[in-house]
Amino acid sequence: KPDQILLSPNLSTCHESMGKPGFPVYCCPPKRESEEPFIEFQFPNASSPLRVRRPAHLVDDEYIAKYKKALSIMKSLPFDDPRSFMRQADMHCIYCTGAYNQQHSNSLLNIHRSWLFFPWHRMMIYFHERILGNLIGDDTFALPFWNWDSPPGMVMPNMYMKLPFLDENRQNSHLPPHLADINFDYVESGLGPEEQIATNLAFMYNQMVSGAKKSELFMGCPYKAGENGSCNGPGTIELAPHNSLHTWVGSPLNIYRENMGVFYAAARDPIFYAHHSNIDRLWEVWRGLRGYKPEIIDPLWLDSYFFFHDENKQLVRVRIRDVLDIAKLGYSYEHVDHLWLNARP
Numbered sequence: 155k156p157d158q159i160l161l162s163p164n165l166s167t168c169h170e171s172m173g174k175p176g177f178p179v180y181c182c183p184p185k186r187e188s189e190e191p192f193i194e195f196q197f198p199n200a201s202s203p204l205r206v207r208r209p210a211h212l213v214d215d216e217y218i219a220k221y222k223k224a225l226s227i228m229k230s231l232p233f234d235d236p237r238s239f240m241r242q243a244d245m246h247c248i249y250c251t252g253a254y255n256q257q258h259s260n261s262l263l264n265i266h267r268s269w270l271f272f273p274w275h276r277m278m279i280y281f282h283e284r285i286l287g288n289l290i291g292d293d294t295f296a297l298p299f300w301n302w303d304s305p306p307g308m309v310m311p312n313m314y315m316k317l318p319f320l321d322e323n324r325q326n327s328h329l330p331p332h333l334a335d336i337n338f339d340y341v342e343s344g345l346g347p348e349e350q351i352a353t354n355l356a357f358m359y360n361q362m363v364s365g366a367k368k369s370e371l372f373m374g375c376p377y378k379a380g381e382n383g384s385c386n387g388p389g390t391i392e393l394a395p396h397n398s399l400h401t402w403v404g405s406p407l408n409i410y411r412e413n414m415g416v417f418y419a420a421a422r423d424p425i426f427y428a429h430h431s432n433i434d435r436l437w438e439v440w441r442g443l444r445g446y447k448p449e450i451i452d453p454l455w456l457d458s459y460f461f462f463h464d465e466n467k468q469l470v471r472v473r474i475r476d477v478l479d480i481a482k483l484g485y486s487y488e489h490v491d492h493l494w495l496n497a498r499p
């Protein structure tokens with residue numbers, strides 16, 4: 155048999171999946187009469203304006219008003235519109251609970267806990283951002299990032315405390331001004347603010363520098379064809395602060411800490427997109443720290459592809475190799491200082 159890119163999902167196989175063991179969920183798109191046609195990904199026009207993502211705790215009222223308008227429209231779209239907020243959130247559910255089979259195989263596809271983590275989430279928020287911008291006719295619109303690796307960003311950003319950015323399903327005792335323990339593991343750290351900040355910064359140093367010297371440690375394990383679920387070797391940042399902040403935000407009053415605390419529901423909380431914007435930024439920062447050496451050259455990774463709907467409701471096939479250069483994708487991150495770089499424990 156010739157080599158196949160076995161990870162690519164077969165879109166027609168979307169089926170019920172497991173939100174948690176013993177807890178089935180259904181997040182598939184509405185059934186269609188025929189296979190949905192798709193186009194190949196194309197980079198945005200080089201002449202289109204750069205979208206600059208800024209820290210969520212620093213954006214101004216004018217920006218918040220724009221985003222509010224875009225998100226309100228997105229939330230009001232009907233479920234059969236793939237740009238609608240619920241469909242966007244369900245994309246995450248589909249790809250992280252095993253709702254798709256791999257191409258040519260019965261194995262389920264899962265984009266967490268492996269080298270698919272960073273590129274898949276980059277694609278997801280890329281299309282999400284473009285849809286939001288398109289809904290308000292603003293091609294400069296950029297998502298904010300939750301800058302939790304910097305002391306003033308270590309609380310939930312205030313803009314997420316009001317609709318449409320608010321989600322009722324969050325842990326009340328973690329709302330502002332409560333400082334995040336970015337390595338939260340279900341137990342309160344009990345640290346005072348100064349100690350918590352110092353602990354967070356030292357932890358960031360470990361996850362970005364000392365613990366992430368080899369590609370695989372940062373990017374996660376190679377996820378090869380035929381493996382069910384995933385290879386189960388998350389990268390440093392994926393494990394924490396990524397997973398830990400999901401848990402920290404989600405409500406302990408819900409069985410699975412919905413919304414943020416469980417994969418199937420996480421993207422229903424608007425703060426998800428700012429959380430992932432920061433994760434995406436840190437991938438870029440890590441690449442910079444190592445001189446932009448290619449992180450992985452295995453074609454199995456580079457050629458793996460996924461499907462997303464764009465701002466024109468068009469299904470697009472996008473390969474990992476297409477999303478490795480954010481300049482080509484037309485966005486950037488506003489520079490912020492990295493105190494954690496000097497926080498070697």
Ligand code: C2O
Nearest residue numbers: 246250396400420
């Ligand atoms: Cu796909 Cu933050 O999880």
